Amino acid sequence: MGYMEIIIGGIFVNNILLAQFLGNCPFLGTSKKMETAVGMAMAVVFVLVLAGVITWVLYAFFLAPYKLVYMRTIAFILVIASLVQFVEMFLKKSIPALYAGLGIFLPLITTNCAVFGACILNIDKELNFMKTLVQSTAYAVGFGLALILFAGVRERIILSRVPKPLQDTSIGLVTAGILSLTFYAFKGMI
Amino acid sequence: MAKTLTQEFTKGLWEDIAPFRLVLGLCPVLGVTTTMENGIGMGLATTFVLVFSNILVASLRNIIPSKVRIACFIIIIATFVVITELLMQAFAYTLFLKLGVFIPLIVVNCIVLGRAEAFASKNSITLSIADGLGIGIGFTLSLAALGSLRELLGANNLTIWTTPTSIIGVQEVFGPHFQPFTFMVQAPGAFVCLGLMLCLMNLLGSK
Numbered sequence: 001m002g003y004m005e006i007i008i009g010g011i012f013v014n015n016i017l018l019a020q021f022l023g024n025c026p027f028l029g030t031s032k033k034m035e036t037a038v039g040m041a042m043a044v045v046f047v048l049v050l051a052g053v054i055t056w057v058l059y060a061f062f063l064a065p066y067k068l069v070y071m072r073t074i075a076f077i078l079v080i081a082s083l084v085q086f087v088e089m090f091l092k093k094s095i096p097a098l099y100a101g102l103g104i105f106l107p108l109i110t111t112n113c114a115v116f117g118a119c120i121l122n123i124d125k126e127l128n129f130m131k132t133l134v135q136s137t138a139y140a141v142g143f144g145l146a147l148i149l150f151a152g153v154r155e156r157i158i159l160s161r162v163p164k165p166l167q168d169t170s171i172g173l174v175t176a177g178i179l180s181l182t183f184y185a186f187k188g189m190i
Numbered sequence: 191m192a193k194t195l196t197q198e199f200t201k202g203l204w205e206d207i208a209p210f211r212l213v214l215g216l217c218p219v220l221g222v223t224t225t226m227e228n229g230i231g232m233g234l235a236t237t238f239v240l241v242f243s244n245i246l247v248a249s250l251r252n253i254i255p256s257k258v259r260i261a262c263f264i265i266i267i268a269t270f271v272v273i274t275e276l277l278m279q280a281f282a283y284t285l286f287l288k289l290g291v292f293i294p295l296i297v298v299n300c301i302v303l304g305r306a307e308a309f310a311s312k313n314s315i316t317l318s319i320a321d322g323l324g325i326g327i328g329f330t331l332s333l334a335a336l337g338s339l340r341e342l343l344g345a346n347n348l349t350i351w352t353t354p355t356s357i358i359g360v361q362e363v364f365g366p367h368f369q370p371f372t373f374m375v376q377a378p379g380a381f382v383c384l385g386l387m388l389c390l391m392n393l394l395g396s397k
Contacts, residue, residue, distance in 0.1 A: 077264055
């Protein structure tokens with residue numbers, strides 16, 4: 001598997017939001033305004049790449065040699081939780097406006113399946129260090145791309161008249177389905 | 191306002207039914223519901239984790255310091271997820287392979303953490319068990335409903351349980367000439383299907 005394949009696969013074909021269904025809570029939660037969507041996308045890119053690399057190191061040098069593979073769920077979630085705490089402190093101090101804008105969704109990255117799921121997928125695919133780095137970046141960029149595209153569409157939906165039972169999340173999901181269909185068209189590329 | 195045990199149990203089945211009313215924990219809802227079997231299996235695994243983490247959180251609620259409670263809850267939940275993983279590997283290996291990454295992902299399922307934080311950390315053990323069971327069964331039912339709808343239209347089948355040698359369930363429900371609507375079992379179908387089900391729930395609820 002070449003690097004180009006990993007990059008295109010991660011961003012488009014196996015897009016983490018629209019093809020693998022990971023990280024859908026922030027996808028629907030933060031996409032109502034472009035500003036929060038961009039902030040969330042950036043936070044996820046940062047955390048996902050770091051988490052992907054750190055969990056790989058943890059797995060390769062600690063869990064696998066000492067035969068503690070069954071502990072990986074607990075170990076990974078602890079790493080991710082402390083990483084999120086660190087990012088939170090960093091943003092609070094250096095970019096308070098963004099911190100306020102992200103609000104509840106920053107601590108929620110801890111329970112963001114996209115981050116945790118991507119780490120597990122990297123391990124399951126048995127990638128080496130460089131490929132893990134590239135794969136995590138590709139997943140993160142794919143997440144950001146899908147989230148920002150979706151936020152753009154959703155800002156338009158607010159202006160249109162949606163039937164009452166379909167409003168809010170319901171129309172959001174149907175829109176996500178159509179967006180997912182466009183990403184589905186990339187399937188033939190790999 | 192004190193609620194009775196039955197009220198706590200039944201609220202998870204309709205009032206607060208997890209994926210629809212609370213719009214939490216959508217990843218497994220969308221990801222695994224390509225067949226009814228996957229939906230039920232995932233729902234039951236989540237229920238198991240939910241009930242036992244609720245019990246432990248409720249019994250430790252006076253000991254856990256409030257500042258580090260989230261971290262404690264996550265460790266409690268992760269422990270039960272590991273137990274589920276090991277149990278499924280032993281007793282339901284084919285299902286475990288099908289659900290794949292979504293089993294470890296129960297750790298980051300917002301519903302489980304949400305119930306620990308919003309309910310079990312404030313209520314007694316018996317009430318927490320009722321709450322966990324109710325929300326869990328509601329979640330299982332929604333997953334099964336979505337899974338069976340997608341499988342029925344997308345693959346023309348309805349499976350309940352797969353063993354390595356045989357499949358329990360109905361094959362070719364609409365007869366051999368039905369052309370399956372493959373869109374439903376693929377990624378875009380999940381979003382559209384859940385969106386329309388949510389719309390239906392809103393319609394029923396508003397009356």
